[in-house]
Amino acid sequence: MNIPPLPVGSWFETLINWLTDHLEVFFDGIGTMVTAILDATEFILMFPHPLVLILIFTTLAWFAAKHGVAIFTLLGMLLIYNMGYWPATMETLSLVLASVLIALLLGVPLGIWSAKKPVVEKVMRPILDFMQTLPAFVYLIPAVLFFKLGPVPGVIATLIFSLPPAVRLTSLGIRQVPEEIREAAISFGSNPRQLLFKAELPVALPTIMAGVNQTIMLALSMVVISGMIGAGGLGNEVLKGITQLKIDVGFEAGISIVILAIFLDRVTQRLGRKSNNN
Amino acid sequence: MNIIEVRGLYKVFGKEPARVFPLLEQGLDKTSVLKKTGCAVGINNASFEISKGEIFVLMGLSGSGKSTVIRCLNRLINPTRGEILIDGQDIAKMDKSALLEVRRSKLSMVFQHFGLLPNRSVVRNVEYGLEVAGTNAEQRRERAINALELVGLKGYEQSLPNELSGGMQQRVGLARALASDPEVLLMDEAFSALDPLIRTQMQDELLELQARMHKTIVFITHDLDEALKLGDRIAIMKDGEIVQTGTPEEILTAPADDYVKRFVENVDRSKVITAGSVMRKARTIQLPKDGPRVAIRAMEKQGISSIFAIDSERRLQGLMRIDDAIKLERRGKSDLSSVLETDLYVASPETPIGELLVSAMNARYPITIQDDEGRLMGLLDRAIIIAEMYDEDEEASVTPLDEVLAEADDAAPETKEELI
Ligand SMILES: Nc1ncnc2c1ncn2[C@@H]1O[C@H](COP(=O)(O)OP(=O)(O)OP(=O)(O)O)[C@@H](O)[C@H]1O
Ligand SMILES: [Mg+2]
Numbered sequence: 001m002n003i004p005p006l007p008v009g010s011w012f013e014t015l016i017n018w019l020t021d022h023l024e025v026f027f028d029g030i031g032t033m034v035t036a037i038l039d040a041t042e043f044i045l046m047f048p049h050p051l052v053l054i055l056i057f058t059t060l061a062w063f064a065a066k067h068g069v070a071i072f073t074l075l076g077m078l079l080i081y082n083m084g085y086w087p088a089t090m091e092t093l094s095l096v097l098a099s100v101l102i103a104l105l106l107g108v109p110l111g112i113w114s115a116k117k118p119v120v121e122k123v124m125r126p127i128l129d130f131m132q133t134l135p136a137f138v139y140l141i142p143a144v145l146f147f148k149l150g151p152v153p154g155v156i157a158t159l160i161f162s163l164p165p166a167v168r169l170t171s172l173g174i175r176q177v178p179e180e181i182r183e184a185a186i187s188f189g190s191n192p193r194q195l196l197f198k199a200e201l202p203v204a205l206p207t208i209m210a211g212v213n214q215t216i217m218l219a220l221s222m223v224v225i226s227g228m229i230g231a232g233g234l235g236n237e238v239l240k241g242i243t244q245l246k247i248d249v250g251f252e253a254g255i256s257i258v259i260l261a262i263f264l265d266r267v268t269q270r271l272g273r274k275s276n277n278n
Numbered sequence: 279m280n281i282i283e284v285r286g287l288y289k290v291f292g293k294e295p296a297r298v299f300p301l302l303e304q305g306l307d308k309t310s311v312l313k314k315t316g317c318a319v320g321i322n323n324a325s326f327e328i329s330k331g332e333i334f335v336l337m338g339l340s341g342s343g344k345s346t347v348i349r350c351l352n353r354l355i356n357p358t359r360g361e362i363l364i365d366g367q368d369i370a371k372m373d374k375s376a377l378l379e380v381r382r383s384k385l386s387m388v389f390q391h392f393g394l395l396p397n398r399s400v401v402r403n404v405e406y407g408l409e410v411a412g413t414n415a416e417q418r419r420e421r422a423i424n425a426l427e428l429v430g431l432k433g434y435e436q437s438l439p440n441e442l443s444g445g446m447q448q449r450v451g452l453a454r455a456l457a458s459d460p461e462v463l464l465m466d467e468a469f470s471a472l473d474p475l476i477r478t479q480m481q482d483e484l485l486e487l488q489a490r491m492h493k494t495i496v497f498i499t500h501d502l503d504e505a506l507k508l509g510d511r512i513a514i515m516k517d518g519e520i521v522q523t524g525t526p527e528e529i530l531t532a533p534a535d536d537y538v539k540r541f542v543e544n545v546d547r548s549k550v551i552t553a554g555s556v557m558r559k560a561r562t563i564q565l566p567k568d569g570p571r572v573a574i575r576a577m578e579k580q581g582i583s584s585i586f587a588i589d590s591e592r593r594l595q596g597l598m599r600i601d602d603a604i605k606l607e608r609r610g611k612s613d614l615s616s617v618l619e620t621d622l623y624v625a626s627p628e629t630p631i632g633e634l635l636v637s638a639m640n641a642r643y644p645i646t647i648q649d650d651e652g653r654l655m656g657l658l659d660r661a662i663i664i665a666e667m668y669d670e671d672e673e674a675s676v677t678p679l680d681e682v683l684a685e686a687d688d689a690a691p692e693t694k695e696e697l698i
Contacts, residue, residue, distance in 0.1 A: 178393070180390070183354050184395075187352050187385070187386065188407035188410060188454070205397065
């Protein structure tokens with residue numbers, strides 16, 4: 001009656017070791033690509049003077065969202081700058097942008113594919129469900145194992161965590177295109193590519209944009225958690241607040257995250273709605 | 279000339295269409311086939327021809343296969359078996375690029391719920407077909423604007439579809455279908471989503487457009503009044519089969535079976551039945567050769583008090599009353615033309631009888647039916663009109679136009695005595 005504990009942990013370790021040994025080139029390749037993208041987003045956000053960027057963000061909010069959002073953006077970002085969290089905030093934003101960029105490059109085509117092929121949809125759904133139910137920080141483990149510490153595993157964990165809504169809502173948006181619109185597009189002589197790009201994607205765009213919005217928000221939350229593996233940015237500051245019991249640092253970093261979150265949310269939400277009536 | 283010819287068309291939905299054909303040949307119906315094989319029969323051996331410039335209406339109950347048929351014509355649905363010749367080419371056998379070409383140039387479709395792209399402006403919706411066909415931007419804009427003008431939507435080019443009313447949205451749908459100047463318009467319940475007033479208006483406008491453009495139109499509807507108003511010919515479908523094809527009059531006056539009869543029952547007959555189809559033979563005398571004596575004898579023999587006078591070409595001269603004829607005879611005169619009643623109500627054979635009712639009520643004499651050249655074809659009185667409008671079983675007494683004409687021709691050489 002005495003069943004010895006199964007060595008599940010060591011099996012997993014063996015698997016990971018095998019993967020890291022044999023697929024090193026593969027993971028290195030991915031790491032290099034992610035680093036390149038990250039360098040680009042960082043450069044764009046770190047290079048201009050903070051006040052210039054604040055003005056650009058405010059203008060963006062002014063045209064994309066309500067004017068109140070623009071005023072909030074201006075004041076909020078000035079506060080971040082004033083508190084001295086601007087570099088950390090931009091570092092966080094660049095991590096978010098890099099992850100979201102990759103997540104969308106993967107997620108949108110996957111979504112289209114699964115909308116077109118019921119089989120793909122069937123396979124994808126449980127995987128996406130699984131990905132979404134897993135606690136966020138569990139993603140950090142394989143990321144660290146394959147990519148060590150730093151911003152690269154942070155981006156990898158983030159993009160995996162934020163991928164599901166991009167896939168799901170793209171697929172949903174396309175499946176929701178009314179049958180008559182599809183029939184109209186075909187009956188007027190669209191080939192499959194024209195059907196997708198001239199009819200289905202434009203009609204699905206509001207839904208896809210809702211997915212983009214969710215992806216961005218999930219990415220932001222995950223980027224903060226990635227502070228635990230040294231991804232940098234505001235996550236690091238929050239971690240400092242927790243581990244060193246620096247209440248002021250934790251609080252100020254927290255406020256910066258909230259301001260950034262509201263800005264990102266409102267602007268992308270509005271963009272989605274605008275693409276709806278355009 | 280037939281622009282569309284459909285022969286032995288079948289569409290079977292389901293995994294094993296091959297199993298279905300032997301069963302259909304044994305005469306099994308749709309429901310038993312579905313039970314046995316799990317396959318739904320959408321179209322069961324449909325054959326029909328549509329000639330150029332015709333409005334061909336498909337009617338039938340829900341699920342009878344109308345939409346499936348119209349979608350086979352442009353292969354939104356692939357037929358399981360059969361031939362669909364469009365301008366002599368079998369669309370069922372076409373490869374992809376030929377099919378695209380036909381869709382872009384020859385066939386276009388109008389949808390029940392319009393099927394417009396909500397993100398595109400009206401003019402960009404209308405351009406769609408030309409855009410995918412690769413027409414250059416300038417040219418397609420010009421043609422789209424022309425098409426919009428044709429349907430009365432000038433000035434709405436930049437609006438979005440959801441800013442327009444249903445009727446206007448369907449005009450956009452119609453403009454989009456006309457923009458590529460196709461030969462055939464496929465319209466699947468195109469006016470069914472519109473409210474009744476707008477619907478009638480759209481029907482009138484379609485007829486007006488058709489009078490100018492002479493397209494071939496395949497039109498699906500549930501509504502018999504609409505079918506009768508628009509259709510040059512009507513095909514009635516039941517369970518995937520075409521049970522009758524014919525002109526509106528043929529469908530109304532000689533329904534092929536009880537299913538068709540049920541369709542016809544509720545129609546507003548006063549709008550559909552034409553004077554020509556129910557008129558009675560007119561008794562006539564021929565001028566100038568017939569005199570009062572012939573006229574009187576004719577009226578006495580028929581037991582009537584007046585008779586129509588025609589010339590040798592059957593052109594109506596007037597109505598002769600028996601008392602006038604007697605007076606003339608007493609005075610020994612032979613020229614009837616001086617006493618003819620010429621104030622008669624005249625209608626063409628195409629006039630719906632409903633339009634004639636009021637005149638028939640007020641007129642002292644029967645309504646005369648004349649063709650374009652003024653030849654007398656028959657007569658109608660209020661009794662006939664009322665009987666036709668309200669008593670549907672009176673069909674036995676209906677004298678179709680052809681018969682009247684045939685008899686008239688037979689009688690022509692000897693009209694004088696032969697009192698028609
Ligand atoms: N994709 C499909 N799969 C299975 N069966 C179908 C499919 N499309 C149509 N059918 C069946 O084919 C038959 C004909 O359908 P169709 O849509 O052509 O009818 P309809 O005459 O246009 O009806 P309605 O007036 O309701 O539009 C129906 O019995 C329907 O259930
Ligand atoms: Mg239908």
